[in-house]
Amino acid sequence: MARLSDIIEDFIKQMFNEDDKKVIFIQRNELADQFRCAPSQINYVLTTRFTYEKGYLIESKRGGGGHIAIKHLEHDGSNRREELINQSIGDMITYHNALALLNNLLESEIIEEREYEIMKIAINDRTLVSAGDRNKVRADILKAMIMIILS
Known part of the structure; x- marks a missing residue:
């Protein structure tokens, strides 16, 4: 059985595959509710699975209605x-x-x-x-x- 971190990672990567998106926006609390986990679990996945070394850039906007943007980097x-x-x-x-x-x-x-x-x-x-x-x-x-x- 896959670990929850793997499932969340796969879900986020699948979001990129939809319509060949280069940037996706998520709300940590909503994603945590969807997977019935603590928001810190989402943070863990983002900080360990979506790093710059792995080709991703994470930007966080705080405050009401804030979101997290995950950008899949394109490189020449x-x-x-x-x-x-x-x-x-x-x-x-x-x-x-x-x-x-x-x-x-x-x-x-x-x-x-x-x-x-x-x-x-x-x-x-x-x-x-x-x-x-x-x-x-x-x-x-x-x-x-x-x-x-x-x-």
């Missing part, structure tokens, strides 16, 4: 490369965040399965065992690979 080669290097990777990146980024590249068909596996092994903690600051070295390796792939 050079813009995507700059965004990935400057915003998603930065000077350091954890293995968990790097993996999320690679999964997004794979799902977006920017990289293929073989490239994904090679990149994944190149940046994992066991490969970087002798590196002083793994997260910095990982970021440098990932940036170099993305420069080549998206050039």
Whole structure:
């Protein structure tokens, strides 16, 4: 049986597929009522499943009638490369965040399965065992690979 988080994630992704939407608007409390869960469960799904690394941007408008806008980012080669290097990777990146980024590249068909596996092994903690600051070295390796792939 699927976990509630997975069900909510699938529901939101399905909203994007309707009419090829690039932005959807949700109200957290209404969605929580629909799934009979706490609003914090919706927050959890949004913050863990709809991250920038996974190709999404979340904007929240507070107050009466407020909503949450979820934007599915479209990327072309050079813009995507700059965004990935400057915003998603930065000077350091954890293995968990790097993996999320690679999964997004794979799902977006920017990289293929073989490239994904090679990149994944190149940046994992066991490969970087002798590196002083793994997260910095990982970021440098990932940036170099993305420069080549998206050039």
